[in-house]
Amino acid sequence: MTAPRTRTARGSPGAASAAARLVARAVPVPAGAGMARVLVERNVIAFRRAWLLLVSGFAEPVFYLFSLGIGVGALVRTVTTDSGAVVPYATFVAPALLASSAMNGAVMSTFNVFFKLKYAHLYDSVLATPLGPRDVAVGEVAWSLSRGTIYSAAFLLVAAAAGMVGSWWAVLALPAAVLIGFAFSAVGMFAMTYMRSWVDLDLVTLAIQPLFLFSATFFPLAAYPVSLQVLVQVTPLYHGVALERALMLGDVGPALLVHVAYLALLGLAGVVGAARRIERLLLS
Numbered sequence: 701m702t703a704p705r706t707r708t709a710r711g712s713p714g715a716a717s718a719a720a721r722l723v724a725r726a727v728p729v730p731a732g733a734g735m736a737r738v739l740v741e742r743n744v745i746a747f748r749r750a751w752l753l754l755v756s757g758f759a760e761p762v763f764y765l766f767s768l769g770i771g772v773g774a775l776v777r778t779v780t781t782d783s784g785a786v787v788p789y790a791t792f793v794a795p796a797l798l799a800s801s802a803m804n805g806a807v808m809s810t811f812n813v814f815f816k817l818k819y820a821h822l823y824d825s826v827l828a829t830p831l832g833p834r835d836v837a838v839g840e841v842a843w844s845l846s847r848g849t850i851y852s853a854a855f856l857l858v859a860a861a862a863g864m865v866g867s868w869w870a871v872l873a874l875p876a877a878v879l880i881g882f883a884f885s886a887v888g889m890f891a892m893t894y895m896r897s898w899v900d901l902d903l904v905t906l907a908i909q910p911l912f913l914f915s916a917t918f919f920p921l922a923a924y925p926v927s928l929q930v931l932v933q934v935t936p937l938y939h940g941v942a943l944e945r946a947l948m949l950g951d952v953g954p955a956l957l958v959h960v961a962y963l964a965l966l967g968l969a970g971v972v973g974a975a976r977r978i979e980r981l982l983l984s
């Protein structure tokens with residue numbers, strides 16, 4: 701007698717695990733990263749009931765976009781960019797807010813890393829499996845990056861629907877946002893390994909807020925005093941803002957490769973540093 705076939709109930713652990721595997725396969729995990737995708741799958745399963753957090757992370761930059769476009773944009777009609785182009789103020793600000801959205805989504809996601817490391821002691825259990833420190837670093841950065849990508853994609857669609865995208869080069873704005881998220885999520889995870897308590901997380905906000913305000917986000921670089929322009933140009937968000945603004949305004953040139961190289965090297969350094977720190981903290 702043939703045993704009756706069973707169907708996995710919708711919403712059951714089996715269905716959730718299967719859905720998590722599908723999502724994890726879509727997350728950009730580099731080749732040679734070992735079992736990092738398993739950690740991404742675990743995060744998808746754990747996060748499936750917290751989808752409202754995704755909405756909240758997307759809403760803030762959109763509110764900024766429309767408040768600035770409607771409010772400040774009514775007072776400041778046009779802006780002359782550093783390349784000499786004259787554009788509406790909302791069109792000028794939108795790329796910077798896209799870069800900021802990628803930064804915030806990536807960095808804030810790494811707050812979970814601190815909880816898992818210091819309080820849940822999740823990584824002690826993870827490292828007792830075939831996963832190694834590099835898998836933990838790559839898996840958590842990939843998960844953080846996936847959230848930042850969702851925020852950036854939604855924001856870009858809203859900006860395009862509002863007529864704030866001025867060039868077809870903007871199709872590359874989403875990959876650029878992924879690169880920005882990679883840089884900030886890797887560095888954010890590395891920084892989390894040095895945090896001692898929740899109070900230390902205020903230092904992250906202390907670093908992020910000036911970057912948001914003073915990375916040529918709301919006005920061109922030329923508006924800064926000459927003595928501060930060099931300082932602004934070495935900050936990571938400035939490179940993200942300059943990259944997104946060039947793509948969304950169609951001001952594309954070889955100089956963009958400098959921004960790409962800066963963000964890529966920053967992200968790689970963050971991943972390597974985070975993996976070494978996790979190994980030192982948990983395996984030494």
